Amino acid sequence: MAALHACKDFHACKWPGGLSNGDTSLSLYFDAINEKSLNVVKEIQGTCSQIITFSHFVPRQELCPEKRMLFYPKLPKIIGSDYLEVRIRSIHGIQGSGSACHVFGHTHFCWDAVLDGIRYVQAPLAYPRERKRRMNGGEDWLPFCIYSDGNFADRLSPCYWSDYYSANPRTPHNTELAPWVARFYNQT
Numbered sequence: 219m220a221a222l223h224a225c226k227d228f229h230a231c232k233w234p235g236g237l238s239n240g241d242t243s244l245s246l247y248f249d250a251i252n253e254k255s256l257n258v259v260k261e262i263q264g265t266c267s268q269i270i271t272f273s274h275f276v277p278r279q280e281l282c283p284e285k286r287m288l289f290y291p292k293l294p295k296i297i298g299s300d301y302l303e304v305r306i307r308s309i310h311g312i313q314g315s316g317s318a319c320h321v322f323g324h325t326h327f328c329w330d331a332v333l334d335g336i337r338y339v340q341a342p343l344a345y346p347r348e349r350k351r352r353m354n355g356g357e358d359w360l361p362f363c364i365y366s367d368g369n370f371a372d373r374l375s376p377c378y379w380s381d382y383y384s385a386n387p388r389t390p391h392n393t394e395l396a397p398w399v400a401r402f403y404n405q406t
């Protein structure tokens with residue numbers, strides 16, 4: 219199924235002229251809105267030793283399971299933006315630091331991992347039906363407190379997918395479907 223048909227965003231959204239779902243114009247447009255806050259960001263950088271940034275969308279491919287693990291394999295095409303990662307690095311520094319944290323969302327995969335010096339966290343409340351089937355183990359989840367009294371929270375746990383990737387490397391050249399995905403497509 220094409221991403222175009224599976225994802226409501228494509229046909230439920232109408233964009234003004236010059237902006238299109240089919241290229242990077244939308245992500246550039248939304249990224250540029252951040253330029254209006256550059257002075258505030260500079261002030262925060264100058265006065266705060268711990269910074270948390272937020273985005274709804276996913277800044278890096280490594281924050282999503284690999285294609286062969288997904289029931290909807292084109293998911294990585296519609297969940298994030300490279301400009302977002304560049305923007306985040308412009309705030310935290312290219313190298314990140316022990317006190318750089320970015321909170322993201324959108325995919326409903328629980329995640330807590332450090333990549334190139336930035337801690338990336340997603341603690342999704344998810345849809346009620348996802349919680350019911352304990353997607354990510356999160357039946358009784360409450361909002362996750364990432365920062366309190368000058369300290370970042372300990373690692374979020376359980377965090378099935380980022381736990382998996384902290385123990386297993388990504389293998390993008392492996393095209394064999396994960397067993398649960400193979401079972402799903404054999405049924406349909």
Ligand SMILES: [Fe+2]
Nearest residue numbers: 274323324325
């Ligand atoms: Fe979303």
